[in-house]
Amino acid sequence: MKIVAIIPSRYGSTRFSGKPLARIKGKFMIERVYERALSSHQVNQVVVATDDRRIYDAVAAFGGHAVMTSADSRSGTDRVAEAAELLRLDMEDVVVNIQGDQPLIHPDCISEVTGPLTAEPEVSMTTLAFKIVNPVEITNPKDVKVTFDVRGNALYFSRATIPFARDPGAVCDVYKHLGIYAYPRRFLEIFRHLPDGVLEQIEKLEQLRAMEYGYPIRVVVTSHDSPEVDVKEDIARIEAAL
Secondary structure, rough: OOOOEEEEOOOOOOOOOOOHOOOOOOOEEHHHHHHHHHOOOOOOOEEEEOHHHHHHHHHOOOOOOEEEOOOOOHHHHHHHHHHHHHHHHHHHOOOEEEEEOOOOOOOOHHHHHHHHHOOOOOOOOEEEEEOOOOOOHOOOOOOOOOEEOOOOOEEEEEOOOOOOOOOOOOOOOOOEEEEEEEEEEHHHHEEEEEEOOOOHHHHHHOHHHHOOOOOOOOEEOOOOOOOOOOOOOOOHHHHHHH
């Protein structure tokens, strides 16, 4: 069994076109993510999956491995599933889906998100959550929130605040979803053939497709935050952290 990290990356973005090729302290953002993934001792291979020749050429220029995928992918997970097919991965190989706009992702996140897949054979999809410490993220719709049961299985993902405290002064932990997933390739084949989910379309969250069709998602709480680059102004914050 191999563990392969695949980074879905597209050029177009309504808020930040060309984001993967934005420079962060002299390196492409996609290069930063690639290097972080490659530094994990768990990973056998790192691949960028893109539908844009500019990204493909940039990855090749810094010595990375990229594959060209369809421009019609419904989501990042669908693009990852296509890349896994192109790479001819075994159905039991573990695929880690790492977002291309998280240049600070900690390498330990990969071992954390893949842990349940190796320890519990019945688990078919995992993801990470981080306990929110910045109160702004609790109400910001760009920061996806997640709730989960006592076993760690996701109950729901939302751009809204969940759980929502009814009583004034009530205090509870709120967890932010980090966009890193892991699954055996056999589950990716199931996922890519599922129809669009209603909640998936409402919230614009692909992971809800799996839940709507009855496939549980195991949530692993990590101590490592992984801030995203959503707009150009975020780059200064990332550079300061680096």
